[in-house]
């Protein structure tokens with residue numbers, strides 16, 4: 277069964293900077309300088325104040341686990357299961373979330389509200405995925 | 416209130432093909448079978464049909480997902496039309512039914528054939544069910560932020576919603592199970608349902624996990640089958656053999672932000688906006704509804720629809736369905752009386768519509784809701800949702 281592997285994000289004009297920043301070890305989002313709103317997924321204008329000229333801004337990579345699921349089904353031949361899919365809300369803005377994987381975390385430690393921090397999994401020369409692991413509380 | 420335009424439409428006919436696992440029949444074949452039955456059921460001939468619409472048309476999707484396009488079906492049936500449409504984006508999978516209501520109301524057509532056909536069971540016969548994007552090297556669009564992380568199914572995306580609902584409101588797996596078990600009890604009374612043998616709470620908790628909290632029985636069953644309805648102008652009602660099913664109101668609204676993981680309150684879905692919109696177009700109220708046919712691609716979606724439509728308060732759907740008696744036949748709100756997609760088969764929204772029509776016409780035999788006058792149909796999950804209120 278050749279030809280099955282993890283699908284990669286396409287590097288499209290709006291989204292490529294996100295993935296390239298991850299590859300460089302930085303979590304960055306588009307940010308509206310007028311109304312201070314992080315815009316994700318990337319859009320050409322700010323959906324709140326409808327202005328363009330969004331800037332890229334790095335965030336701390338800290339957040340909390342907003343929800344999670346342990347996936348048990350292999351979605352393609354050879355995919356290793358189980359793994360944890362998390363929905364992480366970033367510290368910088370309510371509702372700014374990433375669907376991601378929670379790593380370096382025993383399943384019994386998973387809980388909504390768990391403090392997490394970003395780690396990057398490098399996939400190739402241009403793309404790394406932002407994954408999250410438990411962060412020490414209060415640090 | 417000026418009379419909503421959708422009241423100029425009726426559902427004059429309904430028909431379904433054979434429905435089952437691994438039928439190994441062509442999607443066009445199944446569609447023609449359903450279409451001819453729906454047209455005959457409406458007391459019409461194929462030449463009377465002057466509009467055609469479908470969900471979703473020949474789009475990219477998983478194997479067996481899309482069904483045949485409207486050009487193929489129009490050609491196979493040898494008909495001419497004055498209005499036609501297919502598409503993937505809109506208020507739930509019943510989007511073309513809603514669009515057809517407005518087409519007949521506007522006088523663009525008198526009798527529109529609308530269908531949804533799936534062959535997902537046969538398509539996966541050799542491979543098992545694969546994830547969205549499996550086999551693709553690169554993912555474009557919204558999936559780029561989901562699929563590379565192994566979030567390759569709506570099961571994953573909605574499991575995140577379900578767990579958050581559990582966290583905020585104390586919803587339990589027993590509540591998800593109440594949907595699955597009730598659907599199965601109803602399926603036992605529907606000869607066309609795919610799974611009809613009894614399902615117990617023990618069976619439910621013994622099932623393998625797919626994406627927790629969703630186990631096998633929380634996920635609908637892929638099937639092959641086609642459902643067709645005929646949407647006619649209300650002027651035609653007197654000429655038809657059956658009492659018409661009337662369209663009372665549709666719900667088509669969609670709030671901010673329709674992105675799976677950025678939806679502000681993931682204990683709700685687009686269902687909330689569509690339902691609110693629907694109730695704003697009618698004098699009827701939730702207490703007037705005799706049966707609810709609510710999407711259960713995953714058991715959790717039905718809970719969200721119950722809240723969205725106001726059958727219970729926000730966050731209260733778990734206790735509302737606990738034990739199942741309230742939502743069973745004989746209860747105050749008989750739900751998914753054909754078995755839903757969990758036991759009746761994944762007809763992708765149209766199974767609920769067909770059942771609502773049959774209940775309102777009093778054709779459901781053992782599973783008939785007595786004196787059924789008002790039915791609500793709500794379909795879709797996450798940022799996709801649409802609903803219709805139907806009356807006899």
Ligand SMILES: [Zn+2]
Pocket residue numbers: 308309310311312313322323324325326327
């Ligand atoms: Zn702005």
